[in-house]
Amino acid sequence: MKRTILLTGFILATLVANNSFGQTTKKTTTVKKTTTVTKAAATKPSAADLVIGKQALSKSDCLACHKEDTKLVGPAYKDVAAKYPATDANVDMLVKKIIAGGSGNWGQVPMSPHPQLAAADVKKMVQYILSLK
Ligand code: HEC
Structure with missing residues (x-):
């Protein structure tokens, strides 16, 4: 029954x-x-991409406002990595944010826009930043 x-x-x-x-x-x-x-979709960057990303960061103006472990004008990259899991959606969002600039996620101080940078290069920078966990 x-x-x-x-x-x-x-x-x-x-x-x-x-x-x-x-x-x-x-x-x-x-x-x-x-x-x-x-699992949220995440394309794993190669070790070479991470190295290129790190080099691209130091060639651009990023380090004027960001450090790896401490907050400067912008948040520490380790804090950014802790906030966002390395999913494709987060990487895309951060690439757009770096190119367009803007504020609101960490406070009222805006990040300057970077329209001169190519999205493919910024993507490697973001993948490097999000690997700092
Ligand atoms: C003029 C200073 C300045 C420069 C130059 C700068 N940033 Fe930022 N960045 C900031 C500030 C301020 C924030 C916080 C923005 C917010 O609160 O949403 C930020 C936020 C970020 C974030 C987190 C974004 C979010 O929405 O959580 C990333 C990733 C980042 N920056 C990467 C970069 C990279 C890569 C470069 C170089 C291409 C760069 N930044 C150059 C000031 C700067």
Whole structure:
């Protein structure tokens, strides 16, 4: 008997999940989701990219406002790395922020824009920064 109820429940849940019963049934029945471990997409930079990123940082004006371990005008790179996991979305967001400049994530002091830098180069800089954990 118990098995039949369980089985019926499973079939019902499957039907609802497939939306065969329409909206009203869907509202009243809770379908337990199976847990899938989805890791946020992250493209791992090569060791060479990290070295290029570090060199690009020192060639640009970044170090006038940033240090690795201590806050200067801008946040310490270690703090930036601690704040943002190295996902593709975070890397893209930070690349855009460095090129466009702006404030708000660390305080009211704005970072100057860097329109002269190529996104591909800034990406390596960001990957280097986020590797400082
Ligand atoms: C004129 C000073 C200045 C320069 C030059 C500068 N930054 Fe910044 N940077 C800042 C400030 C201030 C912030 C904090 C902005 C905020 O609060 O959103 C910041 C924030 C950042 C962040 C974190 C952004 C966020 O939204 O959390 C990164 C990454 C970063 N800078 C990288 C760089 C790189 C790479 C360069 C060189 C290409 C650079 N910065 C040059 C001042 C500067």
